[in-house]
Amino acid sequence: MADAERRVDPIQGEILHVYDGIEEADNQLPLWWLWTFYLAIAFAVLYWIGYHELKVAPLPMEAYSKALQERASGGEVSEELLTALVADPDVVGEGQTLFNDNCVVCHEARGQGNIGPNLTDEYWIHGGGPLDIHRTISEGVLDSGMPAWGGTLGADAVQKLAAFVLSIRDTNVEGKEPQGEVWTGGSGGSDAEGRDDAPEEALEAEDAPEDVQDATGTGD
Ligand code: HEC
Incomplete structure (x- = not known):
């Protein structure tokens, strides 16, 4: 909070906040990292809609027991x-x-x-x-x-x-x-x-x- 404490660290850049010796900067996250994050969110939403709402494909456990049954009857x-x-x-x-x-x-x-x-x-x-x-x-x-x-x-x-x-x-x-x-x-x-x-x-x-x-x- 205290603006007086603002200083710049050679590696982290500008330090915005210091508490108990812990310095906090606010740098941009690398773009590739952000994209994995966004894609994971998108995947979760699509998975939910696809598997749980639209049921485009059986859930893994259902698919597994179906495969077991097919294996049992097989031909x-x-x-x-x-x-x-x-x-x-x-x-x-x-x-x-x-x-x-x-x-x-x-x-x-x-x-x-x-x-x-x-x-x-x-x-x-x-x-x-x-x-x-x-x-x-x-x-x-x-x-x-x-x-x-x-x-x-x-x-x-x-x-x-x-x-x-x-x-x-x-x-x-x-x-x-x-x-x-x-x-x-x-x-x-x-x-x-x-x-x-x-x-x-x-x-x-x-x-x-x-x-x-x-x-x-x-x-x-
Ligand atoms: C946990 C014990 C157990 C295991 C393991 C087991 N069986 Fe059996 N099996 C039995 C019993 C008990 C019966 C009698 C069922 C009844 O009385 O209706 C039987 C019956 C059978 C019969 C029919 C016999 C009849 O008189 O009609 C066949 C064939 C057979 N088993 C084959 C196998 C084969 C092949 C395996 C291995 C893949 C196997 N069993 C594994 C306990 C077992």
Whole structure:
């Protein structure tokens, strides 16, 4: 305030205000700096109008969950496609790697079952056909502790996993006791009768896996 204190600093220029030894000048900000500031303000306004009012594009979180969904459903899956994949050792090998990384905690190293059912016997809770297995892996059985993998791993990985599971189907590794019903839709996939949807009644098998419920009952 006191004009008497006005002085000029060699670097800062004219000092307008001094308080407690802190000197305050009033210089022009560099133009490039001001422009980043103005552009940031303009961006914020345009973003607000565009995303929140006009909704020209989905918000990042919406876009993300949509992408997850698309990834999960990704493309046509047919019995023929899955059967062809089982015949490709590279695909089955990649499926096995994915299985080791994601599934053995519940289904054991050879698929013989632990928390999850034995995948190598002829009994299936949700159907043992290629499309049944694919659907169970992709959508999961959330009520009984089988996670849905379509969104997390993607359609491609689910196909490889289905191919791997089909390759160990009916190999009868000794493990968890049978759960579900004997699957008679054909073995090996090549001569499978076209059965693209397991009837819901199949889920109500008499020997419903209560031990599975127990084993997974602690989680949510
Ligand atoms: C957290 C434990 C857990 C993990 C991890 C898990 N599963 Fe499961 N899975 C289960 C349970 C529990 C069931 C039985 C669901 C039911 O009883 O309805 C099941 C069922 C299945 C079935 C159907 C079996 C049938 O009899 O119809 C398939 C196929 C399967 N899982 C494959 C996989 C694959 C492939 C992975 C890895 C990507 C995987 N699971 C990871 C717990 C798990």
